[in-house]
Every structure is written in C-alpha cells, then in structure tokens.
Amino acid sequence: MNIEQQLDFLSARAVDFIARDDLKKKLEKAAAEGRGLRIKYGADPSAPDIHLGHVVGLNKLREFQDMGHTVVFIIGDFTGMIGDPSGRSQTRKPLTKEQVAINAKSYQEQVFKILDPEKTEVRFNSEWCGKMKFDDVIRLTAHVTVAQMLARDDFSKRYAANQPISIVEFLYPLVQAYDSVMVEADLELGGTDQLFNLLLGRELQKVMGQPPQCVMTLPLIEGLDGVQKMSKSLNNYVGVAEPAREMYGKLMSVPDDLMWKYFEYILCWPKDEVQAMHAKVASGELHPRAAKDMLAQAVVKRFIGEAEAQSASEEFTRIFAQKALPDEIPEVVLPAEEIGLLVLMVQAGLVKTNGEARRLVTQGAVKINDEKISDPRMQVVPEDGMVIRSGKRGFAKVKLG
RNA sequence: GGUGGAGUAGCGAAGCGGUCAAACGCAGCAGACUGUAAAUCUGCCCUCUUAGAGUUCGAUGGUUCGAAUCCAUCCUCCACCA
Numbered sequence: 001m002n003i004e005q006q007l008d009f010l011s012a013r014a015v016d017f018i019a020r021d022d023l024k025k026k027l028e029k030a031a032a033e034g035r036g037l038r039i040k041y042g043a044d045p046s047a048p049d050i051h052l053g054h055v056v057g058l059n060k061l062r063e064f065q066d067m068g069h070t071v072v073f074i075i076g077d078f079t080g081m082i083g084d085p086s087g088r089s090q091t092r093k094p095l096t097k098e099q100v101a102i103n104a105k106s107y108q109e110q111v112f113k114i115l116d117p118e119k120t121e122v123r124f125n126s127e128w129c130g131k132m133k134f135d136d137v138i139r140l141t142a143h144v145t146v147a148q149m150l151a152r153d154d155f156s157k158r159y160a161a162n163q164p165i166s167i168v169e170f171l172y173p174l175v176q177a178y179d180s181v182m183v184e185a186d187l188e189l190g191g192t193d194q195l196f197n198l199l200l201g202r203e204l205q206k207v208m209g210q211p212p213q214c215v216m217t218l219p220l221i222e223g224l225d226g227v228q229k230m231s232k233s234l235n236n237y238v239g240v241a242e243p244a245r246e247m248y249g250k251l252m253s254v255p256d257d258l259m260w261k262y263f264e265y266i267l268c269w270p271k272d273e274v275q276a277m278h279a280k281v282a283s284g285e286l287h288p289r290a291a292k293d294m295l296a297q298a299v300v301k302r303f304i305g306e307a308e309a310q311s312a313s314e315e316f317t318r319i320f321a322q323k324a325l326p327d328e329i330p331e332v333v334l335p336a337e338e339i340g341l342l343v344l345m346v347q348a349g350l351v352k353t354n355g356e357a358r359r360l361v362t363q364g365a366v367k368i369n370d371e372k373i374s375d376p377r378m379q380v381v382p383e384d385g386m387v388i389r390s391g392k393r394g395f396a397k398v399k400l401g
Numbered sequence: 402g403g404u405g406g407a408g409u410a411g412c413g414a415a416g417c418g419g420u421c422a423a424a425c426g427c428a429g430c431a432g433a434c435u436g437u438a439a440a441u442c443u444g445c446c447c448u449c450u451u452a453g454a455g456u457u458c459g460a461u462g463g464u465u466c467g468a469a470u471c472c473a474u475c476c477u478c479c480a481c482c483a
Contacts, residue, residue, distance in 0.1 A: 225428090226439090234428095249437070256438045289436040320437055340450080356430080359445050363431045376451090391430075392437060 003027055010063060011216065013056075013265060015192050018199065018215040026186050026214070036069035036119075040185035040201075040213065042176060043073065043111075045080045048103035050110040051237035052299075053230035056218050056265045057189055058114040064187075065119040072121045072183045073111065075104045078129035079175055110241050113303055121183075128182045129175060140174060143207050144200070149173070152196040177201040180213050187214040221265055226255035244304045245326075248312035249393075251296035256281075256288045259295050267298055325387060326395060333401040334382040341366075341378040348388060348396035357390075365391045 001009065003024055011017045030037050041061055043054075050058075061071045077100045108122060132140075149170050150156050158165055173196060180188055180201030188198045198215040205212045220229045223236025230237045238250045254262065260278050263269045280286040293313055300309035318324045332348040339347075345357040345366070360366050361376040367389040368380065380386075386398040 253437055256436090259438090287436075288438070292436080292438075316437085343450095353447090354449065355447080355451090356445095358451080360431065363444065365431050391432095 006067065010060075010067065013060065013218060013268075014216045015219050016195055016215065016217040018202070019212070020214075022212070023187060023214040026211075030186075036067075037064070037186040038072050038121075038184060039064045039069050040072045040074060040180055040183055040188040042179065042188075042190065043075050043107060045075050045077050045100050045103040045107060047232040048106045049232055049237070049239045049241065050107065050113075051230055051232065051239045052262070052266050053191075053221055053223070053237065055114060055240065056221055057191065058111065059266070059268050060189055060216070060218055062114055062116065065116045068119075070119050070121055071115060072123060072185060073115070074179055074183065075100075075107065075122065075124050076176075076179075077104060077124045078126035079172060106241075110239075113240055123183060125175070125179050125182075129178075137171075140178060141171075143204060144174060146170075148200075148203075154193075173197040173200045174204075177204040181205050181208050181210060184210060185213040186211075187216060189216050189218070191220045192217045193220060219261075219265065221261050222258055224250055224254055226258050238299075240303045244300050244308035244312040245315060247303070248296045248300050248309070248316055251299055252292055252316065254292065254295075256292070259288075259292050262295055262299070267295070267302070320392065325389075329387060329395045329397040331397050331399045333399050336382055336400050338379050338381050341373065341380050342376060344380055344382070345388065345390060345396075348398075350388065350390040350394040350396055360390055 006027060007020060007024060010023075011020070026037055039061060041057060065071055080100050080103075104124070112120070150159060152173070155165055155169075176197045177200040179185075181204055185201065185205075188201055190198050195215070195217050198213075198217065202212040202215055222228060223230035223234060224238070225234075225236045228234050228236055238247055242250075251262070260274050263274045263277070264271060277286065277291055281288050281291050297309040297313050300312055315326055319326055330349070332344075334344070334347070341361065342354045342357040345351050345360075346354060351357045351360065357366075358376045361373055361378075364372060364374060366373045369387055370389075382398045382400060384398065384400045388394075388396045388398070390396075
C-alpha cells in the first residue's frame with residue numbers, strides 16, 4: 001500500500017479525522033525510520049466489561065496494529081479512583097485500588113480478543129498522575145481557559161440549561177490530554193463524544209513542545225434498544241465475554257434497522273457489501289431474520305468460535321421457533337416437600353420477588369412440564385426432572401436433594 | 402456571605418391534611434400478533450403467607466383522630482447576587 005492507500009484504509013469508518021496531512025507526514029517519517037506510530041486509546045476502568053460499542057474502536061486499533069503501529073492502551077485508573085461526576089451519572093462512586101486492579105485485569109483479558117498483545121503497550125495513568133504535585137496541576141490548568149472548556153458541546157449545553165458542572169469535570173479532559181503528552185501519542189482514537197478531549201490533547205502537546213497528535217473518532221453505536229448508545233449502565237449492551245447463546249440471543253433482539261451498522265462497524269464488512277444485503281432485505285429477497293442470524297452467528301464466531309455460533313443459532317431456533325426446551329437447564333435442588341409455586345420460582349432464581357412470580361403466573365407465562373399454570377396459590381410437589389418455564393427465556397429444572 | 406428554589410418508587414414528573422402504595426410519561430416484564438425486529442392492543446410494574454397485611458414520599462422530632470402534604474431542626478443539591 002502506498003501512503004495514500006494507507007491513509008484511506010486507516011480512516012475508513014471514521015467520523016472525524018483531524019489532520020490527515022499531519023498523519024501523512026508522520027507515516028512517512030516513521031516509515032523512513034523503520035518504526036511504527038503510537039496510537040493512543042483510553043479506557044475507563046469503572047466498567048470492566050468490553051462490549052460491542054468498544055469493539056468499534058478496537059477494530060480500528062487492530063487495523064493500525066496490522067499496519068505495524070503500536071497501540072498505547074491507557075487505563076484511566078487515576079481518574080477512576082477520583083470518580084467522574086460527569087454526565088448523568090452524577091453520583092459515580094470512586095473506585096478503590098483493588099477494584100481498579102481487578103477491572104483492569106478483566107479489561108485486558110477481553111481487549112486481547114481483538115488487539116494484538118505483541119503490539120500493545122498497556123499503561124496506567126496513575127503512573128504519572130499519581131506523582132503530580134499540586135503546583136504541577138496548577139501549571140497544567142494554566143494552559144487552558146474556561147472559554148475553551150465551554151466550547152465542549154455537553155458543557156455548553158449544561159451551562160446553558162443551568163445544570164451543574166463540577167470543576168473536576170474540567171480537569172478530566174485536561175488529564176486525558178496530559179496523558180497524550182506523557183505517552184507521546186501520534187494519534188488518539190475515541191468515540192465521537194471524545195472529540196473535544198482528543199483535540200485538547202493535541203492542543204496541550206503543542207503547548208508543551210510536542211508534535212501534536214492526530215485525532216480520529218468513530219461512531220458510537222446504539223445498543224439493543226436501538227435508541228441509546230450502547231453502554232453497560234443502560235444495560236443495552238452485548239459483552240464480548242458473554243456466553244455464546246447469550247450473545248447470539250441479544251443480537252437477534254436488535255432492531256432490524258440497526259443491524260447494518262453492526263455489520264459495518266463490528267464485523268467491518270465493506271460498506272458496499274452491507275448495502276447490497278440491505279437492498280436484498282428491502283426487496284424481500286432476503287428475510288431480515290436470516291440477515292440477522294448471519295450477523296449474530298458471525299459475531300459469536302469472531303469472539304467465541306464457529307461451532308458455538310452454529311449451536312447457538314440452532315438452539316435459538318429450537319427454543320423460540322419450535323418452543324422446545326434448551327438442552328442445558330439450570331437446576332434447583334429441592335427437598336421432596338410440597339412448596340408454594342411462587343416461592344419455588346424465587347428459589348429457582350427465575351424471579352427476584354414473590355410479586356413478580358405472581359404476576360407471571362397470573363399472566364399465563366408460567367408452565368410446569370409444558371402445562372400452563374394460572375393459579376398463583378398452587379402448591380407444588382417437586383419431582384426429579386420437573387421443568388419450570390417462566391416467560392420466554394426462564395427455565396429451571398428440579399433436582400431432588 | 403446574601404436571596405430564592407428543590408429533594409416523591411429505576412428515571413422524569415404530579416400530588417400540597419383524609420378517597421395515597423401515591424396520577425401520568427419513559428424504561429422494564431408478561432400475554433396476543435410475530436422473525437425474542439418494528440408497530441399495535443391488553444395486563445403488570447414497593448414487599449409479603451394478596452378478598453388482607455406490612456413498610457414508603459431526603460433525615461429526625463413534633464402538631465393532628467389522621468401527614469407525602471402543616472411546624473421545627475438537620476442533611477443534600479441547584480440557581481441568582483456578591
């Protein structure tokens with residue numbers, strides 16, 4: 001690939017790409033010196049599960065690695081320990097050192113499902129932030145003005161709406177920018193919501209006498225509800241470490257309109273292929289369910305394995321299309337004594353409260369051995385192998401003991 | 402430092418002495434319809450041994466036959482002015 005082709009390849013799927021010319025020069029220089037560029041990516045250690053939303057960016061990082069560059073994966077443990085009050089999660093709790101360490105570990109395990117560990121440098125920002133004295137912080141803050149900060153979209157909106165903005169929130173982008181200086185990033189990658197922070201890194205590097213990093217943003221994809229950004233706190237995410245069936249099932253529940261994005265950004269299908277398939281579905285040539293099955297299987301295959309993907313798909317059809325039972329049902333161990341149905345359901349872990357169990361029974365969502373139950377006051381005598389089904393996806397099998 | 406305002410179920414938001422476990426919307430769950438898509442309709446949605454009972458409306462204490470609603474103190478938050 002020549003330089004222009006490289007640039008095209010590397011900027012595919014990007015929303016913002018700041019300073020293409022800079023990157024071109026950097027690439028030329030790096031090539032001449034026989035080394036790769038340093039691509040920075042920051043991760044928040046408060047949510048230890050990597051989900052498909054992260055994969056959008058990770059895919060890109062992997063492409064950089066495949067082109068010989070190094071990914072500097074920064075775990076924001078320092079910032080995590082302070083607790084970020086930004087956005088709507090105003091009461092985000094500060095993490096302890098232990099939690100951060102645990103989260104960071106699971107982060108790394110999951111991240112290497114996508115990234116090449118050989119070409120990844122994992123850094124914790126406490127490494128330098130922890131050492132800073134208060135006067136270092138003051139010197140750092142002197143580089144940026146309030147007006148600059150208010151340029152950030154969500155700050156200006158919140159300010160205009162009379163919503164609180166904490167000073168710490170001003171510090172966050174600054175810390176992130178400082179990270180860029182410390183690792184001498186050539187390019188920083190992030191979601192579109194990160195644009196301001198990434199650009200601030202560029203500014204700060206300039207002020208501090210470094211060649212400024214290029215900036216690339218990738219879209220934030222919507223989660224399972226099809227509306228909100230995929231995130232753990234909204235519980236609309238698909239984690240890369242989830243069991244195959246779970247992963248498959250979640251993907252099948254994605255709204256149709258969204259699946260094209262998933263094909264493009266998670267599976268990195270070329271745009272024209274995605275469009276071609278979209279057209280087939282639109283014309284009725286391909287059933288949307290079949291397209292989604294393809295998507296779900298491909299994702300499971302990528303993160304878990306081909307065999308698992310296939311069996312997840314088969315089982316899914318069995319359970320939901322043919323309304324059969326899954327081949328593995330969680331067991332509840334019970335004594336052979338009469339027990340109230342509601343209590344049984346709680347014990348089996350099918351529901352959290354009696355009331356919820358009652359609701360399900362009254363609404364005809366509960367079956368014992370394939371027989372619909374409608375009396376919430378029913379007493380059950382547990383039998384070995386008895387199967388309780390609650391709703392579409394709740395199953396429990398009784399084991400006497 | 403001063404002035405004004407707010408704290409109600411997962412979120413948003415009514416209620417401002419009894420008919421309040423608390424309107425309504427969102428989210429969630431289930432049923433019907435389906436492709437575990439969307440849309441739609443119906444029901445549920447604090448807990449429990451549910452024709453009933455028990456705990457709730459920032460906290461504590463009070464007034465009252467009776468308080469989410471009134472009073473006092475406290476805590477938390479916000480805006481404006483300085």
